[in-house]
Each structure stands twice: as structure tokens, then as C-alpha cells.
Amino acid sequence: MKTLLIDGDWxxxxxxxxxxxxxxxxxxxxxSFGALESIRSIVNNAMPDRIINFWDGIMGGKLRKxxxxxxxxxxxxxxxxxxxxxxxxxVDEIKKEKYNILQQKIKVKNYLEELCIRQLEVDYVExxxxxxxxVKKRKPDEEVIIFSSDHDYYQLITKGVxxxxxxxxKLLTVDNFKEEFGYALExxxxxxxxxxxxxxxxxxxxxxxxxxxxxxxxxxxEEKYTLDRMLxxxxxxxxxxxxxxFEKIMNSRDVLERNRTLMNLKRPFLTEEAxxxxxxxxxxxxxxxxxxxxxxxxxxMRMLIADGYKQHIFNEDIELFFRPxxxxxxxxxxxxxxxxx
Numbered sequence: 219m220k221t222l223l224i225d226g227d228w229x230x231x232x233x234x235x236x237x238x239x240x241x242x243x244x245x246x247x248x249x250s251f252g253a254l255e256s257i258r259s260i261v262n263n264a265m266p267d268r269i270i271n272f273w274d275g276i277m278g279g280k281l282r283k284x285x286x287x288x289x290x291x292x293x294x295x296x297x298x299x300x301x302x303x304x305x306x307x308x309v310d311e312i313k314k315e316k317y318n319i320l321q322q323k324i325k326v327k328n329y330l331e332e333l334c335i336r337q338l339e340v341d342y343v344e345x346x347x348x349x350x351x352x353v354k355k356r357k358p359d360e361e362v363i364i365f366s367s368d369h370d371y372y373q374l375i376t377k378g379v380x381x382x383x384x385x386x387x388k389l390l391t392v393d394n395f396k397e398e399f400g401y402a403l404e405x406x407x408x409x410x411x412x413x414x415x416x417x418x419x420x421x422x423x424x425x426x427x428x429x430x431x432x433x434x435x436x437x438x439x440e441e442k443y444t445l446d447r448m449l450x451x452x453x454x455x456x457x458x459x460x461x462x463x464f465e466k467i468m469n470s471r472d473v474l475e476r477n478r479t480l481m482n483l484k485r486p487f488l489t490e491e492a493x494x495x496x497x498x499x500x501x502x503x504x505x506x507x508x509x510x511x512x513x514x515x516x517x518x519m520r521m522l523i524a525d526g527y528k529q530h531i532f533n534e535d536i537e538l539f540f541r542p543x544x545x546x547x548x549x550x551x552x553x554x555x556x557x558x559x
Contacts, residue, residue, distance in 0.1 A: 219359065222266035223352060225345045225366040226273040226337070229253045230326060232367075232384075234319055242526035250322035251527045254329055256384070260365050261542040263387050267549040270499060271330055272348045273323075273339035280342040281487035282480055289480065292419045325525065332518040333543045334550040338499045340492040346370055347486035351496045353379055354484075363389070370415075372406035373483055396439075401428070404442035407484075411477035412470075420480055423470045430463055445474055503557060505550040515540050515547065 233252025240248035261269065283289045330337055338348055349364060353374050356362055362379045364371050371381055372395070381390040388398075395403040412431065414422025431438050435451060449468060456464035479485075505513060519536050522528060531539045 219268070219357070220264070220266045220361045220363065221356070222260065222264055222269045223349050223362060223364045224257065224260075224269065224271045225349065225364075225368065226253075226271045226326070227323075227345060228366055228368060229256055230323055231319060234322065240530065242529065246318055247322065247525070247527060247530075249319055250325040250329075250525075251530055253322075253326045254522075255530075257330075257335070257365075258539065258542050260382060260387075261546065264363050264382060265545065266363065267546075268336065268553070269546055270336040270338065270352065272345040272352075273327075273337065274345050275339050275341040275343045277342050278344040281489070282344075286420075286476065286480055288419050290418050329518055329521060332513050332521065333515065333540075334505055334513050334547045335543075336499055336504060338495055340489065340495050342489055343487070343492045346483060347488055348492060348496055350374060350483035350486040351488060351493065352500065355496060355500065357500075369406075369410060370481060370483060372403070373410070375403060375406075400432070401439045402442060405438055407478065407482060408443055408445075408448075410481050411474045414477060415481070418480075420477060421473065422477065423466060423473055426463060426466055426470070434461075434463060445471065445478070503554045505547070505554045513547070515543060518543075 230249045230253045233256060234246075234249030237248025237252045238246070240246065240251060242251070257269070257271075279290050283291075327337060340348065346368065349371070353362055353364075356378075360378070364374065364379070364381045365384070366381065367384050372390070375381060375390060375392060375395060377392055380392075382388070383390060390398060392403060395406075401409065409428060409431070412423050412426050413428075414420045434455065435443070435448070437443075449471060452464045452467040455461070456468060519540060522536065528534055528536055
């Protein structure tokens with residue numbers, strides 16, 4: 219079985235920004251239509267048997283913030299709750315944008331529901347942690363493809379787990395990772411710890427990036443590095459040639475250990491509810507094989523037309539647009555029937 223995992227908020231927000239000029243019935247629809255169109259395109263490309271769309275939960279990131287207070291403090295993490303109360307008369311432009319994203323997120327959820335795409339959202343937990351646990355718990359014969367441009371997911375690549383890159387639809391795998399990025403896959407998390415993450419407000423080791431590591435630690439490209447090994451080699455280099463970069467690395471243990479804890483998706487930040495829900499999302503039946511009207515592409519088509527999105531479909535051939543999803547519905551029905559036999 220081939221399963222496509224999608225970081226839903228990332229997909230929605232990137233399309234919201236990229237398609238800022240897309241409107242339907244006077245309302246911006248770049249996020250919702252773009253997210254749906256992106257999923258359609260990836261389904262057409264990867265031909266999965268099932269799709270699971272993971273969403274950031276309300277107050278997602280709280281578990282990391284409890285450990286590291288600056289985490290995502292550059293973002294307004296309460297906007298989803300506040301936006302339910304907003305009206306056009308009492309909000310500024312920034313809050314209006316966040317409100318619009320939320321409204322488009324609701325539309326996407328409704329579309330995916332009709333298209334038999336599994337969805338999971340758990341309070342306080344981020345989508346990448348849910349995806350990480352799903353990867354860890356996947357069935358032995360299950361091939362997993364992650365759709366996201368977030369470099370954090372690189373550390374999850376292993377035999378049977380790959381990433382499909384949005385920019386060119388290239389599949390990043392165990393076999394081609396080093397050729398693509400120039401360093402050993404085993405060091406993906408370690409490099410991320412040095413770089414930090416500006417979007418999440420996680421600082422790295424200033425002045426120490428891939429170029430400098432490649433120059434002074436060439437074995438990093440071929441062999442797995444641990445923190446102790448890096449610090450030991452930096453000390454040896456410094457004794458022979460006291461460069462500033464070696465001193466920075468020698469003094470970076472606390473930052474690197476903190477970042478490893480915050481960024482390590484092999485040890486995701488999860489609640490007990492999230493652990494239960496990830497197992498359930500992989501196993502429960504989402505299609506009633508005896509009820510043809512339970513979920514329907516025709517319903518999704520009607521919703522798309524009602525929302526005014528048909529004008530954005532090439533040649534306005536709505537059946538052709540939705541054709542890739544027939545495979546998903548068919549596979550979900552097969553799964554339902556196999557459990558009932």
C-alpha cells in the first residue's frame with residue numbers, strides 16, 4: 219500500500235500566499251482552491267492508495283513552547299480561536315488575512331471529506347509531529363510519501379519513506395539524498411540544529427552552516443556525525459589552528475542539544491490523545507461500502523461550483539479535474555470491504 223501524507227497547513231498557506239490574486243464570487247480563494255489543486259496534482263503524479271492530510275491543532279506548538287518559551291513567539295498562535303469572533307468591522311488587515319485563511323481551511327476540510335481523504339487534527343500538536351509518529355507506526359509493507367517542502371522531514375527519510383518535492387515533483391529517497399544535497403542523510407537533523415529555524419524562532423549557531431562544515435569537516439559528507447564527535451574534532455582542529463569557527467562549535471553544546479530536542483522528529487512532541495488518534499486514522503473505515511451517497515465526488519463537484527471555483531479549472535472540465543480522486547475512493551472502498559469480509 220502506498221500512502222501520501224500531507225502537511226495541510228503548509229499546503230494551504232503556501233497557496234494562499236502564492237495565489238494572492240485568485241478570487242471567486244468576490245472572495246479570495248487562492249488558499250482553498252490552490253490546496254485542492256496541489257493535492258490533485260500530487261495524486262496524479264504519485265498514484266497513492268490513500269491520503270492522510272494532517273493539520274496543526276489549536277494551539278499547536280504548545281508542547282515545544284512549554285519547553286522553550288521563545289518557540290514561535292514571532293507568530294500569533296491564538297488567532298484561530300479569536301477569528302471565530304471577528305467581524306469585518308473590528309479587525310485590522312493582518313487579522314483579516316488570518317481569518318480568511320481559517321475560512322479557506324474549513325472549505326478544504328469539507329472538500330477532502332467528500333473525496334475520502336483522511337484528516338487528523340489534535341489540540342496542542344503540530345502536523346509534523348503527527349506525520350512523524352505515523353511514519354514510525356506505519357505497516358511493514360506500507361510505502362509512505364510525504365508532501366512538503368519543510369526540511370525537517372528529511373530526517374524521516376528511510377527505506378520505504380520518501381518526500382515529494384513541491385517545486386519539481388522530484389522524489390527524495392535514501393538512494394538519491396546525498397547526490398541531491400551533498401551530505402550524508404544521517405546528518406540531516408544535525409545540520410538543521412546548526413542552522414536553526416527562523417520561521418519557528420529557533421536560533422542556530424551563528425556563522426556555522428553547511429559551507430563551513432563542508433570545508434572544515436569533510437567527513438560530514440560521508441559519515442554520520444554525533445555531537446560529541448563534532449565537538450571533539452573541533453577541539454583538535456582548534457589546538458592545531460585556532461580559528462573562530464572551531465571556537466564557536468566548541469561553545470555550542472547547549473544550543474545544539476536544545477535544538478536536537480526541539481527538532482528531532484524521531485521523538486515527536488505528542489499528547490496521549492495524539493498517540494491514539496494516529497493509530498486510529500490508519501485503521502478506521504471512512505467509507506460505508508453499502509452507502510453510495512456516504513461520500514461523493516459529485517458532492518465535491520457541487521460544492522466547488524457553488525463556491526465559484528469552476529472558473530479556475532482549465533477548460534472548466536470539472537470531471538477531468540476530479541478524476542485523480544476516483545482512485546482514492548476506490549481504494550478506500552476496497553479497504554472497507556476487506557474488513558467486512
